[in-house]
Amino acid sequence: MRYATSRSIEVLPTPVQGVVNTIIDWIPLGIVVLVWELVSGGIVATDVLPAPATVGAEIVELFVSGEVFSHLFISLFRVGVGLGLSILVGVLLGVGMARSDPVENFFDIFLSMTYPIPKTALVPLAILWLGVGTKTAILIVFLACLLPIVLNAYNAAENVDQNLVWAAQMMGTDERSILYKIVFPATIPEIMTGVRQAVPIAFIALVSAELIASNAGMGYLILTSGQIGNYPTMFANIVIISAVAFVAVRAFEEARGRLLVWT
């Protein structure tokens, strides 16, 4: 389609072509929204499927009244702390396991045993230990994000160009500096890949924990507004948390592009 259209709009000036192409690219989404708008209130009751306009107005309302901010900040705090901890622990563990056999022997079995457990299945256990609330959500986000980061850090540290290490050793660099100056920087690109995989997982883990065990946060808001039958609010909050997750991924990719200038 793109080829056909770009040929027929070649007569237009380049900036206009870009705009027209973007519009053509996003028409299907417009169709979906239009069908949604028509179906809502027509074929399906507005209760069951509020029209996009209603949901849009509700989103604006939630932001203007400031109602959403407290829950949104709680959710962001949980994701941030959980993800931050998993990066810290995951990188140390991954690099440690790659560089030292005793560390690998000790932790390997735990990682391969917890790998096939869906981490959200641990929410009830986290409730047992930590109760309902922020700590439980942070623990689940942390556990869910840990493995992709450990695996990527491990593979990266395992495959550090040995010539770099030898070159440094030859010039008399001690073990400690080799770790900080060579191994860690060399692993950063792959660690970033691990974090990129972990960000969407973090949001799934967050919402799961908040749906099952929470008294605040976006997941809690979605569940409770559904339970009291306030469906426009429920849909509005789903759109908001999805947008936040989407922006988080894009922002991270942007930041990665800026950070990894040397690759």
Added chain:
Amino acid sequence: MDVTADANRGLDLSRFVEIGKSVYSLVILLVLWEVVGQLGLIHYYFLPPLSDILIRFAELTLSGEMLFNAYLTLQRALIGLAIASVLGVIVGVLSARNDIVDWFFDPIIKIGYPVPIISLIPVFMLWFGIGDISKIIMVAVGTFWPVAVNARESTRQVETNLIWSAQMMGTSDRRLLWRVVMPAALPGILTGFQIAMPLSLIITFVFEMVAGGGGLGALEIQGVRSFESAQVYAAIIAIMLIGIGLDRILRFARGRLLHWT
């Protein structure tokens, strides 16, 4: 003869040492768990002794309760996954092969893929209720995206030389799809299934925890609500076994299907 026998024994010994090295930490942890539990250093509610958990696991299994709940969970996850696999592969392969299909689905995938699918559970409860159908549709919707995206990417990357050679020899479009494109894209499609499989379990467990209706997730959360922590741990053991089992099956199937790679 003696020499080879000795060499073999030496080999076995070093194998044992290797295995010992890799499992000793787990053994220490499990023993510590049992000791701490028996001595009551940590409250029973938080950490029952391992033996109690295993006994509870055996009880639940022998009474059939565990198997029945596992059956409910697996049924929901796997039917949903099967629906998503069929639709996802069709949409993914068609988008890669056909510009109009791609034009339609590309923005939808771009918007749909990043949605934390779990947040739609209340919506599905509203639309389809809390029964099996609702859970199966939810799993199908949630696992559709990784399957479709992986099918699309791997089909796009099929070498054009393969397609050209087949076309040059007069292969019809239909045969081209089944004999050339699909086999060449199969590794990527299977990767999509491998990503979707744990996701199908995640969605099923969380839905069961939120909405009930039986299944291992419901069994687990019921253990929390009735303060029976041994049941929570026992359910997690079952979940772990299912996770390992499905992972193994997929890997085995991958090895079998891709023996030509």
